[in-house]
Amino acid sequence: MGNHIMEEVVGHAKEHAGAHELAWHTSVWPLLMSVGILFLAPLAFAFYFVYQNPLLAAISLGIGAPLTIISIAGWVKEGFEDEHHYSEGHSIWAMPIFILAEALLFVGFFAAYWVLRLTQPSWPPQGTPEMPLLIPIIMTIVLVSSSVTIHFAEKRLEEDDRSGFTTWLIITIALGALFLGFTGFEWNELWHEGFTPKTNVYSTAFFSLTGFHGSHVLVGLAIFLCALIPALAGKISKPYVTAASMYWHFVDIVWFFVVSQVYFW
């Protein structure tokens, strides 16, 4: 800890003494990632659903997915090797701002759900099977536990207990994956009972909200993996972990809205 502060002071002194930058900064990853995203989402989706060409969709995914993953890996690596420290300490400010935007995404979907629900002549609409209530309770317990475990991980990191940090991080990731497993199981069950996104307005909202929340859990897990893999190699960025943990707590809080509105109302 003491060393860390020392380094920072020396770094600042260097910046001021060195007066100015010597070259244009570059990074190949942003451009590669954006090309990867173009193939991964818009083109693959359009080939599959609009032009009904699964082969081109598969090729598009085959280009997009590896490109995106490689870019993320390269980006994370570059972040650790960065000598300019422009971004240091900013992520704990940036993440709450990003979470504001993310929260509004859910507001949009919830608003649509509420309007749909309150304008129906009767509820639940025709075609809705008996909804499972035990699974969402278990899922809630799993997700809340994962919020606690990531908190433990952060505590360990503050005490400079790196192996403890890694252990709790792995447990958190495992709980998140378990949560997604339950979502998959439940979707599968409902699908077989004939409850699909097309069935009625409730199924529309149900699959959108749980699916959309699930995709956020997936993103949270990806963010954690970007902390775990370098951590196993001995590299940890504390602000990154703090920001990642904020995101995870946010995903947890959103789940309370999803579970209370979609299952228990």
Next chain:
Amino acid sequence: MSVRAETYTSGFSLKEWIFTTDHKRIAVLYMIGSFAAFFVAGLMAMLMRTELLTPGGTITNNPTNYNVWLYFHGAAMILGYQIPALTGYFANYYVPLMIGAKDVAFPRLNALSVWLFWMGIVLALLTFVIPDPPDIMWTGYPPYSIKTPGNTAFYTFTVLLIGFSSIAGGVNFLTTIIRMRAPGITWGKLNIFIWALMAAFVIQLIFVPILGTAVTMLSLDKYLGTNYFNAAMGGSPLIYENLFWFYSHPAVYVILLPAVGVLYEIVATFTRNRVFNYNGVVYGGIWGTVALSGVVWIHHIFVSGMPQWIIIIEVFTTLAISVPVGILLIGLVGTLWKGSIDFKTPMLYATGFLFLFLIGGLTGIPNAMSSIYIHIHGTQWIVAHFHYVMAVSVTTAIIGGTYYMWPKLTGKMYSETLGKLGFALFFTGVNLTFLPWLYLGYLGMPRRYYGYSQFPQFQPIQQFITFGSYIIFLGALVILISLIHSLIKGEKAPQNPWGSKSLEWTHTQSPPPPGNFTQPVKVDEDWDPYGYNK
């Protein structure tokens, strides 16, 4: 120092450009992308205007072609040109320089923003090569957007890519402004542009996600069979209209606020004067607009069906938002008061804005009143109104702002003669186009029609408007030529050709080196970006 700077600016390396994380170069990438969108969307406007020369088919007999042009014109002008030009190009160039920072908080995220925006442009340009291109205007209303054979998915993803780019930009720039101001630059001493941009990004962060959900539901409904907008299954297209305008009305302020911010910089510099009513402009004008921006969207859908009491409330909120916007305009006019006005090209654009925006604002008041609005809904009046208030007003700010920053950006001066000629053509063309267009709408010509054989009496006005629009296009070409001319033949620009007091002119050379400032910036207590009267 200058010898060293030469080594940075001379020599072109493609690798250094496309992989750049430097905010100044990212600004140029945004400029190229947004101006390209402007140009192609302008061509679409020319095609539509040419089509309207005769009441029947002029250059096409297929209304779908006209719809595709209309789609591309609207979507590219707003999502590809105006928003990225202001919140990408201007924001990137000015923010770190005005607050004395070396770069933005997250330079790599910044590069991702610009390239995601470019991918959005690529997707939009694919419109011209794919089978069944999107033909749903920039609004994408269901049920048409769901029933059309056109490719609604590309519309959805264009919005999502550019939307994500905006959100990443918002996170980045708000963090930058909060965390990276040079010592001494307090909140009360920020440039108006910085304040306006912060407000624009707050609006983006709150409302862009809502648009994202709306267009996502569109593709879910169309391709996965969900029932959000399917009235037969209990869904409602009104959900889309509300979510869409909940974003798209505030989007007007995302565009307007930074545009006005740039004009404040221009007007203060070229009048050698303080900003009139700084606190009123910042807290009343800029943040007042933000506060009201989310409660006026209903006026776009007055005739879509809703309880009367909501309409009455929205009439008042809509009229109320003209108060903060009025404060912004009065601040601009007040800054002229007792100033020493120098009508260089950027200043001509700024004064042009005052005139164009005044017409835009005044023609908006009847639209706010539901009793009048019912009669003018769906007429060309609305089209002319929002072209005055958004399209051409904001374009004066973008072009004027480009001339203003040009010496800093390129290190070259532009030709005042060409600059003024471009302005004269643009300003004349705009008014020859949109004043008669207002009249056409007042006479009852409906909007979005590719032909008007039911109304042959409008042909002379339509032709007049079309010739006016050709003059705008000519003006745009002269503007483009003047910029290229400057790049090739322009004189070398001094550090501060305008004699501005703002940091980007006083503290760094033209163009600035990597890292922006050769010395860490620190300003003393009586520093003021508008301290001309001290």
